[in-house]
Amino acid sequence: MSEELDVLEFGPATAAPATRRRPGWRAMTTDTRLTTGLAVLGGAAAVASLVGEWQIIDTTRSGDEYFASIPHVTNSVWAATGGTPYLGGLMLLGAATAVALFGPVAARATARVAALGTSAVLVMVLAAAASVLSSTSELPRTFGGFMNSELLSRFSSSPGRGMWAALAAVALLGLAMLSAHRHEPAPAVGRHAAVEDAERDDHGSGDIELTVTTAAPFLRQY
Secondary structure (H helix, E strand, C coil): CCCCCCCCCCCCCCCCCCCCCCCCHHHHHCCHHHHHHHHHHHHHHHHHHHHCCCEEEECCCCCCCCCCCCCEEEECCCCCCCHHHHHHHHHHHHHHHHHHHHCCHHHHHHHHHHHHHHHHHHHHHHHHHHHHHCCCCCHHHHCCCCCCHHHHCCCEEEECHHHHHHHHHHHHHHHHHHHHHHHCCCCCCCHHHHHHHHHHHHCCCCCCCCCCCCCCCCCCCC
């Protein structure tokens, strides 16, 4: 009998070339890099909101000699309407975002909920502040109350870049928390949790039992 052995091969004769699929939008929304990018952009927008102007007052049509050399008067977050609630909410939102991204696993879910709630409240506060800053009702307080109605009617007010940066910061940080919630694995419940607990108990001691027995040879030659 010939000692040569026949070799049996299964499957196609030539391997099909591997094709790389592009990740879909669902995979992109659950990518951790998206969460990091949104958080970084939100932090940059928050810094811009602190240094940018929140209110721009146009005084070019006032006709007053006092404002002849001051065509525009600006207010920052430290003096504009809605600035104080925004600063307090931003500190809470920043702390909750840091815990949700880098804190203990047990506290991340609670921190995400707190961050999402804070961002929703800040969006409403900033929207109301933008409406107030677009009108001239707060201008007497800005100029110390020394302003008559005729002069007030010649002024115009509008939100500045700091206000829009604040809205962008709150929205981006809120989206970052939503993205972090999507890619976090759900905890095991029900039967799966019981199976995992049983497996953890079985392997907790670290002892493995092995049984060695003789077996028939795989290939015999005659």
